[in-house]
Amino acid sequence: MLNRRAVLTSTAAAALATSLPQMALAQGRKDAIVLGMALEPPGLDPTVGAASAIGEIVLYNILETLTKINADGKVTPLLAESWEVSPDLKTYTFKLRRGVKFSNGEPFNAQTVKFAFDRAGGEKSTNKDKRTFANLSTQVIDDHTVVIINKEIDPDLPFVLGQATSVIVEPKSAETNATAPVGTGPYKLDNWARGSSLTVSKWEGFRNPGEAKLRRVTFRFISDTAAQAAALLAGDVDAFPRIGTRVVPQFKANGQFQVILAGSRAKTIVAFNSKKKPLDDVRVRRAILAAIDRKAFIAGAADGFGVPIGSHYVPGAAGFVDTTAVNPFDIEKAKRLLAEAGVKTPLELTMTLPPPPYARQGGEVIVAQLAKVGIVVKVQNVEWAQWLSNTYGGPKNYDLSIISHVEPFDLGNYAKADYYWGYQSKEFNALFDKIKTTASEAERNKLLGDAQKLLANDAANGFMYQPQFPIVAKKGVKGLWKDMPIFANDLSALSW
Secondary structure, three states: OOOOOOOOOOHHHHHHHHHOOHHHHHHOOOOEEEEEEOOOOOOOOOOOOOOHHHHHHHEOOOEOOOEEEOOOOOEEEOOEEEEEEOOOOOEEEEEEOOOOEOOOOOEOOHHHHHHHHHHHHOOOOOOOOHHHHHOEEEEEEEOOEEEEEEOOOOOOHHHHOOOHHHOOOOHHHHHHOOOOOOOOOOEEEEEEEOOOEEEEEEOOOOOOOOOOOOOEEEEEEOOOHHHHHHHHHHOOOOEEOOOOHHHHHHHHOOOOEEEEEEEEOOEEEEEEOOOOOOOOOHHHHHHHHHOOOHHHHHHHHHOOOEEEOOOOOOOOOOOOOOOOOOOOOOHHHHHHHHHHOOOOOOEEEEEEEOOOHHHHHHHHHHHHHHHOOOEEEEEEEOOHHHHHHHHHOOOOOOOEEEEEEOOOOOHHHHHOOOOOOOOOOHHHHHHHHHHHHOOOHHHHHHHHHHHHHHHHHOOOOEEEEEEOEEEEEEOOOEOOOOEEOOOOOOHHHOEO
16 A cells, blocks of 8 residues: 555656645555544553543444443444343343454354453452443353343343443453453454554454455544644645534534534533542532533633533433533622631642643633632643542542543442542432332433432532534545444444
8 A cells, every 4th residue: 555655766656656646646545444443442452441542442342241332322233143031131142253353363153252241240340330240140041042131120221231341351361362362353452652652453364354445444542632633734634523623613614524513421520529629518519519501611711612511421422311400500609608708818729631622622621611600720731640549540639620421321320439530429329229129111310310400409510511523534435434332433324
């Protein structure tokens, strides 16, 4: 394949390159594509790390799941051919696809599924969804039949089993998947140049070799928004899912590119560390929310590409209720609440921000708005790995942060006592337990509404907006997801 950056030194080669029409150069790239990503993953095993960037590379491409979540949010079979659910909604019987192998030659079967799920819920597990897997009992019936018994009723289990945390790992290679992932998917890892790019190539041993149309896919990691646009314009990147919003207008008027606005189930929040004073006082958290104008925040953080939310839930999800009126923008109320809480201003807080543009841009808005009520916010910009290890994990050394939570069903994080924002509520825990064990969809949706209202009233976090993610791609790129129920790059769907 022609390397666009190669320098041809011989006169003959140079003359030949000059005579080649541009179409020929383009044709040489039709079996390869370069995708842009804002964040580089810390590793490549989504069963041990929480970063969504991991799944953006490996999910459905290198590592596969029993079920597949499609762009429209519907769940279809993948490594499972079919499944049945018992009348009590707790027992799932999966019939597995036959003739499937891992890229190291080992067979995929019911024993592998049991190993993967037992590992995910085991004592040493660092899986983000460990609690879910700890509730599952996996039984092998035969090589191609597995029964999963859930301690709790969870109508969303087929969806959960299609997420990156549920990938089926091969026992012999499980411990090294972070650097050398072995899966059943249509691609395998080719090369990872840390800090720059990662390349996967088509695995010829895949059960359906014709499914993947591209021979090679390269992910380029570009966090700076201006650099993202420059890479597209220079032809170094062919498509950029979830590109920085500030550069989108220049591509709308450029006939060489297509712009797709994708919906999401993500929630962008101003995270509060509720274990630190004075943020452990609900009045202080409500005061901060009253000082924030959501519309101005969405304009500054996401250039208007967002829908306001008032709780950790988004429009379009089952049981959604509009809670944006619970903590409205009201400067005088903010000042009054701070006084009631006995807070003397200026109150100094630290806001720790990861690299994504929405966080850094949104941080500027928060600093300006909170200053109006006597809260002085000191910004600490950190790299993604630092945010994951010190804010999300480790010492949780922060007051405020700005982050987008992308998982569709993550209300349960508020029932985790050790989760990074430190929110604790016996009332919420009891309510969430009811949600997990209620079979009636109507009753469950009502309880979901109650949970949203409780989080809003508790000002558990600063709930800002549901992101709309712009995708910018060259005109010829086909198969990009038009909605994003989860963060995934389904490479088999892509073609020129």
